[in-house]
Amino acid sequence: MIPLYVMVIAIAAARALGWLGWAALDDWAEATRGGLAVMFVFTAASHFTRTRQDLIRIVPPQLPNPALLVTLTGVAEAVGAVGLVTPGWSRVAGAGLILLLLAMFPANIRAAQAKLTIAGRPAPPLPFRAALQVFWIGLIGWSALH
Numbered sequence: 109m110i111p112l113y114v115m116v117i118a119i120a121a122a123r124a125l126g127w128l129g130w131a132a133l134d135d136w137a138e139a140t141r142g143g144l145a146v147m148f149v150f151t152a153a154s155h156f157t158r159t160r161q162d163l164i165r166i167v168p169p170q171l172p173n174p175a176l177l178v179t180l181t182g183v184a185e186a187v188g189a190v191g192l193v194t195p196g197w198s199r200v201a202g203a204g205l206i207l208l209l210l211a212m213f214p215a216n217i218r219a220a221q222a223k224l225t226i227a228g229r230p231a232p233p234l235p236f237r238a239a240l241q242v243f244w245i246g247l248i249g250w251s252a253l254h
Contacts, residue, residue, distance in 0.1 A: 109232065112240065114150045119143030140251040141192045141202075144244070148189035148205065154227070155182025162226045166219040184208050192252060202252025206245050213241055 122142040126133035133139050155163060155178050167174035188208065191201025216238075218224070219231035232240070 111147050111151050115143045115147035118146035137251040140247055141198055145189040145192040148185045152182045152185035159227045166215045166224055168214050168218050181212055198252045202248045206248050209241055209245055
């Protein structure tokens with residue numbers, strides 16, 4: 109839930125800057141890409157902080173080297189975030205982040221089904237998490253791939 113709040117606040121802040129005259133953010137798609145970028149930097153950081161062990165634990169057991177996968181997905185989120193706000197790269201970054209969200213979804217399924225915790229909080233129920241993934245994929249598609 110926290111990444112959703114971070115994204116919404118970042119989009120609102122970006123739009124406010126646009127309304128105040130920052131021309132680059134005077135567009136909903138631009139502001140949304142900025143908000144998504146802030147959210148992905150926030151979630152990428154969690155791959156390297158105290159939440160790391162929780163993320164390693166939710167990696168499906170069939171996958172090799174969960175710690176390396178968590179590191180790689182964290183780096184991919186950070187690179188994707190930068191790409192979303194870099195002129196000429198937002199489409200590539202958006203497509204990559206959509207693929208990343210799809211690739212990471214089995215970990216979210218595992219977390220929900222096994223009732224694991226992330227940062228001390230229960231993993232969101234699967235229907236909510238699935239809806240959130242679809243929402244994020246839709247926002248990325250609308251803002252970065254249009």
